[in-house]
Amino acid sequence: MKKYGILLIGCGHIGTQHIEDIYYRDNIDIIAVVDTNEEKAALTASKYGAKDYGADYKAFINDPRVDIVIIATYTATHLPLLRESLANGKHVLCEKPIAGNYEDGKEFYELVKSASQKVLVALILRHNKSYNTIKSLIDAGEIGELKVMRIAQSHHVTDWERHKALLEDTSPVVDCGVHYFDVMQWFTGAKICEVSGIGNKVEEDSPRANYTLATVKLNNGCIGYFEAGWSNTIASLNVKEFIGTKGRITLTLKDLRYSDREEGDLISIYHRDNREYKTLNVDSEYKDMNAQIQTLIDMIENGTPGSPTIDEVFSAFYATIKADEAIEKGTVIKI
């Protein structure tokens, strides 16, 4: 079995989650971990047995032992790091969003389209068992025709400085919305064709609106909303509800269940005709980082398409950029 040499760039919140789930796998070899904060890189290396660490990725980017670069740094750095990784012949697993603005996102997309190496963008819900189960239920007609998607993912933050740094690069509707706009297009097989919304700056020192509510229409007639707020004052809210002509599906993550968390996530299916609920317990990892990187390895070894493909990634990204613009201008934008 081939062992894939990994270079992790960015040992923060999400970089740590990547390495935590993959460092002990049979086909993974952690060559080096890098963070501009060298102490963080050193701690990560010693915790997960990386062969080396440093503050500058340039020391490792052309290392022949590195097959895959994981980019887990701030959004504005994703494009330059992708460019350098590809120029050095590396495959890439890059955190979302691909960029904080349209121009960089377009360049990212075009680079991936023309590259001979494989690139997977980390839209982690594509690898989540509960989301895959809901997609199968919808496809099987369990709730009739899907009409409305209600999605909220708001965080009561206790680490404002980290979220402020993310807000420097882009808004919550782009940063987090790329996951859920992708889910909306994935679940319906349709395209987002109209966006609008509202937003406000809740913290005085926030670089931009840190509470946003985007509304979308898809070209099959389905509609949805996506709420994302990151603030010291907001209460966390997690709503995942898919409403059809014959019923609805609601997802409750295991950590948010009142009881039986040990059973995993709870999917509840309400049927209009008999007014009954059916429930499913799904043993699902919220962020299945190993499934995600194995998808990239499958792309490398077998030429399988990405999940999602770069076209799907760009389509969801573009819709969030337009939603952000609509919120800022107070207008409705047709895509």
Ligand SMILES: NC(=O)c1ccc[n+]([C@@H]2O[C@H](COP(=O)([O-])OP(=O)(O)OC[C@H]3O[C@@H](n4cnc5c(N)ncnc54)[C@H](O)[C@@H]3O)[C@@H](O)[C@H]2O)c1
């Ligand atoms: N997929 C997900 O569910 C998910 C969740 C959270 C964050 N993210 C994305 O991951 C990215 C990072 O977010 P985070 O929450 O981990 O932030 P973070 O602040 O916790 O970590 C980022 C780390 O990158 C380091 N860094 C920045 N620039 C660097 C560079 N040029 N070279 C080396 N290290 C560098 C910082 O020092 C920091 O330690 C963002 O794009 C964010 O949108 C994705």
